[in-house]
Amino acid sequence: xxxxxxxxxxxxxxSLAGALWRVWRGPDPADRMMAAQxxxxxxxxxLVLLAPPQDWAALDVALALALLAALAAxxxxxxxxxxxxxxxEEAPPPADLARRGDDG
Amino acid sequence: MADLAANLATLLxxxxxxxxxxxxxxxxxxxxxxxxxxxxxxxxxxxGLGFIALGVAFQAESWAQVARIALIWALALLAAGAVxxxxxxxxxxxxxxx
Numbered sequence: 001x002x003x004x005x006x007x008x009x010x011x012x013x014x015s016l017a018g019a020l021w022r023v024w025r026g027p028d029p030a031d032r033m034m035a036a037q038x039x040x041x042x043x044x045x046x047l048v049l050l051a052p053p054q055d056w057a058a059l060d061v062a063l064a065l066a067l068l069a070a071l072a073a074x075x076x077x078x079x080x081x082x083x084x085x086x087x088x089e090e091a092p093p094p095a096d097l098a099r100r101g102d103d104g
Numbered sequence: 105m106a107d108l109a110a111n112l113a114t115l116l117x118x119x120x121x122x123x124x125x126x127x128x129x130x131x132x133x134x135x136x137x138x139x140x141x142x143x144x145x146x147x148x149x150x151x152g153l154g155f156i157a158l159g160v161a162f163q164a165e166s167w168a169q170v171a172r173i174a175l176i177w178a179l180a181l182l183a184a185g186a187v188x189x190x191x192x193x194x195x196x197x198x199x200x201x202x
Contacts, residue, residue, distance in 0.1 A: 001111050001163070004118070008156070011122045015129035015148075028138050030195035034145045037187055038132060041149045044180055045125065045156050048173060049118065052163040059172045066176055070183030077190040 002053035009049040016042040033076045040069025110162045117159030125152030138195050142188055149184035153177060 019042060022035035047062035128148015135141045157177040164170045 001114065004115060005160070005163075008118045008122050012125055012156075015122075015126050018129040018133050022132050022141075028195060030138050030191050031141060033191050033194075034138075034142055035132060037184070037191075038129065038145055038148060041153055041180055041184065042125070044176060045121070045153050048153075048157055048160050048176060051169075052160060056165075056169055059169060059176065063172065063176050063179065066180045066183060070179075070187055073183075073187035073190060077194045 005049050005053050009046050012042050012045045012049065016046075029076075033073055036076075037069055037073055040065060040072065044069070114159045114162045117155050117162070121152050121155030121157075121159060123152075124148060124155060128152055139192060142192055142195075146184050146188045150181050153180050 016039055019035045019038040023032050023039070026032040026035060044062045044066045047058045047065065051058040051062070125148050128144050128151075131144025131147070132141050135144055154177055157173045161170045161173045164173065
């Protein structure tokens with residue numbers, strides 16, 4: 001069973017490589033952020049997979065990583081748009097925001 | 105006998121989880137448009153991680169570990185949903201989507 005879980009962990013690691021390729025290639029910054037989110041989730045899956053064979057304390061690390069991955073994305077959204085386009089309570093972003101050519 | 109069933113369940117569920125994970129990542133790579141990639145990504149997040157977590161839960165020695173695994177999955181689920189909305193909105197503000 002340990003061998004199988006380690007094998008699946010290797011598979012998740014391979015899919016992380018694909019996500020990192022998207023980080024490198026992604027034309028739009030949102031693509032890069034999505035890939036970073038997948039890397040975060042992949043890390044959580046990796047830790048959960050390695051908990052039984054190695055040490056069950058890895059579960060707490062996975063919990064912390066899952067939280068940080070979410071906060072990273074929030075940081076990305078807040079930093080990206082000048083008036084915080086991610087805020088639901090804010091007014092919708094001005095129509096020409098996209099064409100103003102802010103730093104993408 | 106119970107141990108065999110637990111191992112078998114873990115085997116199948118983690119395989120299924122890995123399948124979804126790889127499918128989501130391939131989708132993230134192959135899809136042409138930002139929003140379709142986002143679609144693939146959230147599938148990988150929730151289903152892949154969910155099945156892997158479920159598979160590992162069968163190996164847990166105590167109920168506390170099962171609870172922690174469920175907590176991790178619930179947090180990942182909520183995070184992925186919220187993040188997908190935020191990233192999509194940021195991408196939409198960046199340029200008008202088709």
